Amino acid sequence: MKWQSFSLNRGIVFLSLVVLGLVLVSNHHLGYSFGDSIFRALGLPPWSEQGNHGLHISAITGIFLLIAGYLGATIYYLPRYRKIRSRIIIGCIAFVWLSPIVSEYAMFILKYNSTGIRSVAYSLKDSQCSFQTYENNRVHANCSLTLYNYGNQPTITLRPVTDNHPEIVFQPETFFVSPHSRVTINKEFIAVPDKELNFSGWSRVTKYEIEASGETKIVE
Structure with missing residues (x-):
């Protein structure tokens, strides 16, 4: 029972890495990535050089997490779900495509009465x-x-x-x-x-x- 619980949690961890990687690499409606905003909120530079130049650290981190999560989830779920690869890829495409649309509408709603x-x-x-x-x-x-x-x-x-x-x-x-x-x-x-x-x-x-x-x- 404990092994089954650990195995299930491992699958969730891999899928969480995919989602976190997508968040870091996806752009919102203002034209830069959520990862940039998250890094700046944490006091971390999203780029290796000032003025958005050099290595894009937040994007590299996101790509690494995305690849690690995709490989782990594929290895874990493939014996039981043969379509797991295509499902993850379709989900990633939908996430990236919807991110700027959803973020734009969300900001208009959240700041509707702001000045x-x-x-x-x-x-x-x-x-x-x-x-x-x-x-x-x-x-x-x-x-x-x-x-x-x-x-x-x-x-x-x-x-x-x-x-x-x-x-x-x-x-x-x-x-x-x-x-x-x-x-x-x-x-x-x-x-x-x-x-x-x-x-x-x-x-x-x-x-x-x-x-x-x-x-x-x-x-x-």
């Missing part, structure tokens, strides 16, 4: 900026970004932030946003640095300083 900075989120997906320096040392940033207003925040003020060039401080712009909405913003931001420089380039991963109801946060 201020808690109501606002920045989506990494489909967001980008191009930078160019023009006459009179004016730096222009043509940005396209997606924002979520989960609750009832009426206005959002934001500006792009460049880590490598702290002397470039873009003027913030204020936008009116509908409650409980997902909006795409296309806007040109302007900065006039104190010293002359020639700054140009393109970036899909851009930091923004967002202000709502007197509260400010940096998102990327």
